[in-house]
Amino acid sequence: MIRPLANRRFLVTRPENQSDRLAALLQDAGATPLLAPMIAIGEAADPAALDAVLHRLDDFDLAVFVSPTALDQVGQRIRHWPAELAAAVIGPASRERARELGILDVLCPDNRYDSEGLLELPSLQRMEGRRVVLFRGNAGRELLADSLTARGAQVEIVEAYRRLPPTMAREALAAMLAEDCDGVIVTSSEAVQNLFSMSDEALTRKLRGSLFFASHPAIADTARRQGVASVFTTAAGDAGIVASLIECFAGSQASPSASAPATPAPIPASTPKNHPPARPSSAAGRSRPRWTSQLLWALVGAALAIGVASLLQQGRRQDIGGEMDGRLSLLETRLRALSVGEQRDGGRMSQLDTQLAGINHSISELNAQQADLQALYGSIAGDQEETLLADAELTLSLASQQLQLTGNVGAALAALYRLDERLAGHDKPRLMALRRALARDLDALKRVPWIDYVGLSAKIDSLAGNVDKLPLVVDATSAEDAADRGTTQASGLLGEFSRALGALVSIRRIDQPDPVLLAPQQALYLREQVKLRLLNARLALLQRDEVTFRRDLAATEQAMRKHFDTRAKPVIATLATLRELQMAQPAQALPTPVDSLNAARDARRKASREDVK
Structure with a gap:
């Protein structure tokens, strides 16, 4: 099994509840994760307010989560997520956590995993009248809330958790960095700030000389502002971070060094004490020059140097061969992964082609149905106009009879006003003459004196x-x-x-009879x-x-x-x-809506002639 990050050690600064998957991926790649959480997660300051919002999730149209921690806190307090409520998250980790909670409709940006990328989604452009609940930590950015409010949404911000200073001791952090540490992984600007805040001068120098791996350009800028010289921006998500680490360390694998054998020192010849020196056999032997011995020693040293060089070259070849084998195996693994990905993409493309064909067929059927509906609407609209004119003629006839028989001006006015309201909803040229005649009759009836x-x-x-x-x-x-x-x-x-006097005299009025x-x-x-x-x-x-x-x-x-x-x-x-x-005058000359009645009959005759044509 190839372990491209073997013998590597990385300092992981994520919160404790978010570092498990990243640590597992690092271990699978052969690296050793050094867990140093630079942010502690605490409960919300007002848990009752959070529970109250969770009990009325059906009142909202969209829920926004700024981090996986917000999803974890909500998941601990709710059993079932409403099926109709969609959720918007920022990164792949949050998307996976949302699906684990049973959220069916999850909105997530495809490329840029931050608040700006989320706000670029097409479904979040028109938010008029939509109710949005925003789950975040304490003292979070106001960009999401302000942007959604500016687009017409009603945003309710809920504190789901609190970010607290790290509880790790400075000595423990120094002990981790004292050993061989190949890089520091940072996924939050606040974690970078907390890391340097708890460090002393020596630890700060150590950190500034280390290699930092940031999951976002904004986090990388924060590290550079702290004085870090080497900052590498990784891909988003846990898998993206590990892939970026493998890519960064692919050409610098550690290899064992071949130790060269020690060159033996020359040993001068010595004459044994118990034996007398040999007697020269001839004069030529006695007169052999000294430079021959020096040449002999030079040849021996050159031979030894050539042997050592050949051994070193052989070791280097072996190292280069091993390194080449490792790279070739890594390339083969990547090629297999690419081939699998291509096959998977090919299958997806075929599925997409099938779906596209089905969609095109559905669009053609919808176009045919739309044409049928338009034709039906045209016929219905014509019938509706004919019905409206017939009702208008009947209403005017009844109003005229009411005026002639009973003289009830109020009832006739009410009927004409209702007819005018119905005609106002059909803005057609054919009805304009009828509306003008109806307006004249209304004015004439309103000028009639009122008799109760x-x-x-x-x-x-x-x-x-x-x-x-x-x-x-x-x-x-x-x-x-x-x-x-x-x-x-x-x-x-x-x-x-x-x-007695009354019997004699009688007084009466003669101007009025008795x-x-x-x-x-x-x-x-x-x-x-x-x-x-x-x-x-x-x-x-x-x-x-x-x-x-x-x-x-x-x-x-x-x-x-x-x-x-x-x-x-x-x-x-x-x-x-x-x-x-x-004093009342019951007999009045009441006007009748004759003009309106004739206009309605003329419009109806014109409509009938056009239908015949």
């Missing part, structure tokens, strides 16, 4: 009902005579003298006759017969003055009401 026929009829009915209670003149005279007799009897002698003495049965007939006169006057009012109306009221008034006690208050009130009724 119902109120006048009610007054007449009230008078007829009170006739039985009105006192007659005969009844008033009898009561006065009885009172006079009682007074005379009470006066004694003076009363007798008054009666009231007619009526029997009880005749009084009943008189009252019924007055009632009949009033009822005839009411019928004449409803029929707009002004002559009969005035004649019956005059006859009623004459009977009242002749047979009823005009000094009584009920009779006085009745006479006043009769005079008020006689």
Whole structure:
């Protein structure tokens, strides 16, 4: 198994609850992760407010999570996510965590994994009237909330967790960096700041000389502002970070160095003590020059140097061969992965082609259905216009008959106003003549003086009902005579003298005749006759017969003055009401909507001719 990051050590600064997957991927690649969380995650400052929002998730149209930690905190407090509620996340890790929570509709940018990339999604451009809940930590960026609010959304910000300073001791961090550390992995600008904040001068120098791997350009800029010289921007996501590390360290694998054998030092020749020196055999032997021995030693040294060089070259060849084998195996692995990816992409392309063909077929069917619907709508629109004109003609005919029979101007005005409202919803040239004629008829009806026929009829009915209670003149005279007799009897002698004098002298008014003495049965007939006169006057009012109306009221008034006690208050009130009724003018020349009726009939005939053509 190829482990491209073997013998490598990396400092991981992610929070403790987010570093497990990255650490596992590093271990699979052969590296040793050094976990140094530079951000501690705490519970929200107001858990009750968070729970209250989670209980009314159905009130929102979109939920936005700024980090996987926000998803973790929400996932611990909720059992079932609403199926209709979509979620928007920033990176691949958050997208995977959202799907683990059961969120079906997840929005995530494809290239740029930050707030700016999320705001570039097409589905977040038009947010008018949409309700959005934003789950984030304390003191987060306001970019998402402000941008969504500016686009018309109603944003509610909820604190799901708190970012706290790291709890790791400085000594533990120094111990990790004291050993061989090939790089520092940072995924948050706040983690970079906390890392340098807790470091002393020596540790800061150590950090500035280390290689930093940042998952975003903004985080890399934060590291450079802290004085880090070597900053490498990785791909987004845990898998992207590990892939970037493998790419960075692909050409600098550690290889064992071949140790060269030690060159032995020359040992001078010595003569043994127990043996005497050999005697020279000849004079030539005695006179051999000294340079021959030096040449011999030089040849021996050159041979040793060539042997050492050949051994070193052989070791280097072996190292180069091993390194080449490792690179070739890595390339083969990548080629296999690429071939698998190409096959997978080929399968996806075939599926997409199939789906595209189905979509094109569906579009063609929709176009055909749209054409059918347009044709149907045209026929329905024509039928609807014909129906509207027929209703208008019927309404105008009824209003004209109502005016002629009952003279009810209010009912006719109400009918014409309703017809005008219906015509206002159909802006067609053919109806303009009808609308102009209808406006003229409305103005003519509004200029007619208002007569309350119902109120006048009610007054007449009230008078007829009170006739039985009105006192007659005969009844008033009898009561006065009885009172006079009682007074005379009470006066004694003076009363007798008054009666005698009254028998001799009688004083009467000659300008008015004496009231007619009526029997009880005749009084009943008189009252019924007055009632009949009033009822005839009411019928004449409803029929707009002004002559009969005035004649019956005059006859009623004459009977009242002749047979009823005009000094009584009920009779006085009745006479006043009769005079008020006689001032009314029930017979008026009412206009009729003839122009509107003719315009409706003309428009209907034109529509019929066009349909025939």
